[in-house]
Amino acid sequence: MSDSPTRKTDRAGTGLWVVSSTMAFFALLLGGFGAMGFFSSGDGETTVGSTETLKIEVSLTEFKVEPASIDVQPGQKVQMVVTNDGAMDHDLKVDGETGTKMLAPGTSETITVGPFDASTQAWCTVAGHKEAGMVMDINVAGSGGGSHAAATPVSATSTGAEIDSAAEPAADWKPFDPTLAPAPGGTVHDVELHAIETEIEVAPGVTQLMWTFGGTVPGTTLRGKVGDVFNVTLYNDGTLGHSIDFHASKVAWNDEMRTIAPGESLVYQFKAEFAGAFMYHCGTAPAIHHIGNGMFGAIIIDPPNLPPVDHEFLLVQSELYLGANGKEGDLTKMLAELDDAVVFNNYYNGYKFAPIRVEPGQRVRAWVIDEGPSENSAFHIVGTVFDTVWKEGSYLLRPDERRGGSQVLDLQPAQGGFVEFTFAEAGLYLIVTHKFSNASRGALGLFQAGDVEMPAGGGH
Numbered sequence: 001m002s003d004s005p006t007r008k009t010d011r012a013g014t015g016l017w018v019v020s021s022t023m024a025f026f027a028l029l030l031g032g033f034g035a036m037g038f039f040s041s042g043d044g045e046t047t048v049g050s051t052e053t054l055k056i057e058v059s060l061t062e063f064k065v066e067p068a069s070i071d072v073q074p075g076q077k078v079q080m081v082v083t084n085d086g087a088m089d090h091d092l093k094v095d096g097e098t099g100t101k102m103l104a105p106g107t108s109e110t111i112t113v114g115p116f117d118a119s120t121q122a123w124c125t126v127a128g129h130k131e132a133g134m135v136m137d138i139n140v141a142g143s144g145g146g147s148h149a150a151a152t153p154v155s156a157t158s159t160g161a162e163i164d165s166a167a168e169p170a171a172d173w174k175p176f177d178p179t180l181a182p183a184p185g186g187t188v189h190d191v192e193l194h195a196i197e198t199e200i201e202v203a204p205g206v207t208q209l210m211w212t213f214g215g216t217v218p219g220t221t222l223r224g225k226v227g228d229v230f231n232v233t234l235y236n237d238g239t240l241g242h243s244i245d246f247h248a249s250k251v252a253w254n255d256e257m258r259t260i261a262p263g264e265s266l267v268y269q270f271k272a273e274f275a276g277a278f279m280y281h282c283g284t285a286p287a288i289h290h291i292g293n294g295m296f297g298a299i300i301i302d303p304p305n306l307p308p309v310d311h312e313f314l315l316v317q318s319e320l321y322l323g324a325n326g327k328e329g330d331l332t333k334m335l336a337e338l339d340d341a342v343v344f345n346n347y348y349n350g351y352k353f354a355p356i357r358v359e360p361g362q363r364v365r366a367w368v369i370d371e372g373p374s375e376n377s378a379f380h381i382v383g384t385v386f387d388t389v390w391k392e393g394s395y396l397l398r399p400d401e402r403r404g405g406s407q408v409l410d411l412q413p414a415q416g417g418f419v420e421f422t423f424a425e426a427g428l429y430l431i432v433t434h435k436f437s438n439a440s441r442g443a444l445g446l447f448q449a450g451d452v453e454m455p456a457g458g459g460h
């Protein structure tokens with residue numbers, strides 16, 4: 001989960017923030033804590049014994065449907081007064097097809113569904129919400145199935161795309177350009193960010209329908225200096241609600257970080273008062289789904305007097321939780337931390353296939369952000385030693401008479417910093433997280449210093 005719910009918790013007792021419904025707040029909070037709310041399907045069970053139309057009230061929240069299970073007679077219809085008691089849009093459709101329109105928070109719709117001859121389910125059709133628990137079992141007496149077990153999310157049978165670790169990208173494949181451009185001139189930066197859902201290749205032959213800022217993962221990079229003002233306009237060009245949370249700024253969560261609907265835009269202004277390698281991300285619930293599906297980027301605010309170097313690069317570590325090929329990432333896997341790969345700049349072993357070129361002796365600064373959503377990073381380059389480490393706003397190491405050297409920049413999710421180094425001689429230098437289970441599952445790349453005879457199939 002992002003930090004947003006934590007902020008809410010911090011403020012819950014102060015009365016300083018307002019939401020339309022206290023119920024919605026608690027529902028969002030509980031929903032955010034994942035599995036605890038998922039499997040409690042039995043508390044609202046309703047039973048009748050006739051074939052008159054069954055009349056029930058249904059409540060939708062993040063992320064459950066109450067009652068989670070109803071029993072109907074063969075041939076019986078059900079009239080449902082469906083109310084969205086949550087904080088985001090939801091609907092309820094039998095078999096994902098017949099039911100309410102998309103209901104804004106606080107609104108209701110009465111529908112009549114059935115008659116039912118066999119047990120089935122109704123669920124919220126917003127992406128990820130069914131998987132997160134928004135399912136109602138409709139149990140038809142005598143038809144079998146439809147037990148509480150049927151309300152269990154599909155985690156055990158999830159069918160995600162599979163990465164072939166031996167495959168290579170197509171000849172025309174291009175990696176995300178890791179080059180980090182210097183801060184533009186001026187002290188006011190007008191930036192457009194477009195929330196857009198787009199299909200992106202994440203490993204050879206594997207694509208995902210990723211949610212992005214600007215069509216790439218990581219999203220559009222922002223860079224400036226301490227004291228600069230950013231006027232960011234977020235356009236929602238997608239089909240889902242999205243929002244933005246800049247870790248570089250101090251603003252109220254409930255206002256500027258609010259979710260905007262497709263077609264809407266939101267101006268977000270802040271003054272960069274702190275240097276940092278900050279994460280920005282979509283905070284729309286479930287935020288782990290939006291971050292885990294690509295909605296993050298970097299905002300680099302240079303520390304004062306940052307010395308020039310020969311090359312600056314941006315390497316963002318994140319995880320992939322693969323849905324089916326061409327589909328969005330799997331929320332159930334995200335909640336269970338069952339990632340399929342850990343990657344730099346969103347491609348499995350990407351810079352192994354396309355090494356980052358520098359020259360021996362050149363000074364290199366690599367900015368690194370762990371955008372998670374859930375895994376740490378032990379950023380290391382095989383064959384060199386960092387003489388400068390700057391992490392979370394402060395230098396940890398600079399060249400001086402103590403002659404200190406650093407081997408790893410350690411980052412928890414949402415932390416960032418940079419390291420500086422040189423390569424002593426021409427050759428290939430592995431980029432890894434030294435959490436080696438992850439390096440062996442996609443978090444691996446190469447620097448190429450000078451002209452090198454490339455081994456077949458990349459350098460590993």
Ligand SMILES: [Cu+2]
Nearest residue numbers: 242282290295
């Ligand atoms: Cu989003």
